[in-house]
Amino acid sequence: MNAADYARYDAVGLADLVARGAVSPGEVLDAALAALDAHNPVLNAVVMRHEDEARAAIAAGLPAGRFRGVPFLLKDLDLALAGTPLTQGSELFRGFVPDRDSTLVARYKAAGLVIFGKTNSAELGLSFTTEPAAYGPTRHPRDPALSPGGSSGGAAAAVASGMVPMAHGTDGGGSIRQPAALTGLFGLKPSRGRTPAGPEASEVFFGLSVSHALTRSVRDSAALLDATCGHEPGALHWLPDPAVPFERCAERDPPPLRIAVQRRPFNGAPVDPLCLSALDEAARLCESFGHRLEEDAPDLAGIAAHAGLLSGAFTAERILGFAAMRGIADPLALIEPAHADHVRAAMARPAQDVVAALAAVRTVERRYARFFERHDILMSPVCATPVLPLGWLSGPDGEERSRRAAAHAPFTAPCNAAGIPAMSVPFAQGGRLVGVQFAAALGREDLLFGLAGAIERARPWWAP
Template sequence: MARIDEYESRDALGLAAWVRAGEVSPQELLEAAVARVEAHNPALNAVVIRAFEEGRKAIEAGLPEGPFRGVPWLLKDLHAAWAGVRLTSGSRFFADNVSDHDHELTMRYRLAGLVLFGRTASPELGLTATTESTLYGVTRNPWDRALSAGGSSGGAAAAVAAGIVPAAHATDGGGSIRVPASCCGLFGVKPTRARVPSGPKVGEGWSGMSVQHAVSRSVRDSAALLDAASGPALGDPYWAPPPARPFLSEVGADPGRLRIALQTRAFNGVEVHADCVAAARDAAQLCESLGHEVTEEELTIDRELLSGATGLIISANLRATLLERGEQLGRAYTADDVEPLTFLMAEGVKPREAADYARAIRTIHAIGRQVSGFLERFDALLTPTMATPPLPLGRLSLSRGDL
């Protein structure tokens, strides 16, 4: 028989297997997760919105027979609406925002049998690579509490690394799954745009750059979660081609001999820390030992064009979000409502023209084609995830205003 004190030794699929075998109950798993929130959260600040009773009621009402039936699940405090529960996006301007509907992804998580019981921290509107906000404070890295857990899915990563849950919802526009996974020693993959639906309120995030998925301790959990979450929803403007077979079936499957390009220099010209370079080279050596072909080759991108285009797209979408919230509240946003850098980004885009936005879209599409051309010769591009090990808290905070 499974013992609940072995909770942290299992990934999400492992916990679900326990439930199917009758070795533990969904109630026991939820209470184990709640106990870990109570034990770890005061030091980490990973879970910022508690919905423990909602989780208990969902179990009492009966859970679907999905692949994750009975597994406790945390939603990030960004994008994934949950009817009747606050969605603050880490912002004082949204502090009392309560969703009146479920996000498509929230519904799919429930159908998979996951038990939603809270939300994890995000920096304001997911705008930086650390999880710090005026609304909720700082989220600390479980491995070293003086360091950032990464962002913007730092709350999710801290919760998983601390053993509160084996996997958690996360989002990624410019590294917000991959950076926290790297900071906290987890697995994180950013899915192809439109692989996971964004509805029902929007069709895409940041013109397709922002997507949703998860951070996890195991690769197979990430694959199975993507199987549960992916596929088009009614009204989606576009969607990714369906996979040849379930993602979970790819875990452990023989990929054949892969052609891998190794690049250790950063695309934006920033110097890469020696530890990060060493980690990429270690991974390359492992791939070679497994029989794959690794070649050092550099993908060169016009970093000024890319930075300008993505900055405009993100800032324009940010301003639209703040204007829409202002309409809901019946007043305009001010510098007192948001973080200093958030305000600067939203105000800084005001003089730009609609044509500038259209040109920015063309730029990122052109760069995407450039990357695709590079990958005609390779199956994968291997790089350091970050240019530096986890940074001290405060270095990337939106409250600085000079980031």
């Protein structure tokens, strides 16, 4: 299998080739490693190479799962692959090697995926750009002066450049959808509780963050979620298995839907005309499918933004607990200054503020639930700006950095607070692909996959 052959297939397509015996898992891995060698020196998307582990897994015999023999990359955040480093994109955690797999990694392996490396992540998942001091910036495959976004920017660059057809990502405020929107990929954030967070953790970012993947095709995302969703013993949040497999939902058009269109973000940030143009095209296409559209958005009046306090408090516990275990006297000195300031600010707040922040998040969840009693889908831009220059989010400190982040991607975080599924779908605009966000009620990934599949068939964004 040469590079051109490898790049023609999504993950389901590669798995079908392996299942037919047309190519071996080792040959597919060789093609993936060749693509990594060709693109990674410029992009810096992959920061750890686990070739020996991948070849050992193939030699031992791969499980007969849906993705047997398909190369895969983990984000260097949250998920543990036993015997390999997990640094969370930070110098603080460099040298930490977990001794057992995360539940989701075990499910990836059971699906037959061949994990051969880890992708670059923003330190501790705390930025919409991927420029950690520990590993340096990841660059956009289309323009090395641009960022592919964050915090799953390494995953986005790896998939968009053709190193892999899909890669693991996490999303605590938009970190799957925002890089997908910037790189022309499909990116779905599942519902809270759809994918497991354990066994070491019950939840991440107080349930705001979940794991899934960035993919080229809709069916890859759907089939991967089929393979990895399901109850985990001891889980704080979980959902019953879908009545119909998500992959099958992606293959058939959904029934007529009630779609709400949100053109302006809750924080009032201006939206670039290119992002609004993509939204308008998506609206016209959905109307042509027979769906009913109207402008509307959930009422979040009177609810202050509390996600920053929760991420700071969660991160404080993560780094201080690790430091105590390792005997590190000053862990804040080993993380990036802006993130250290973020943690200090959270630690200075009284406990009742954290409780109030959690209550506000649950209020957002209830208001979205009421909103989805009268609508099936909420459609908006993903980002308010269609490109992100390197350094624009990593350069400033303090309030300016937060202001820029809120101005760049103001539509995504409310979905994390609500715990609802949301996806970024690419639409061609001005010579580039621009992401449009679609969200649905808790547990209704079936509606999103059905709509995404219909859009992909009508306006394909990648050529097999």
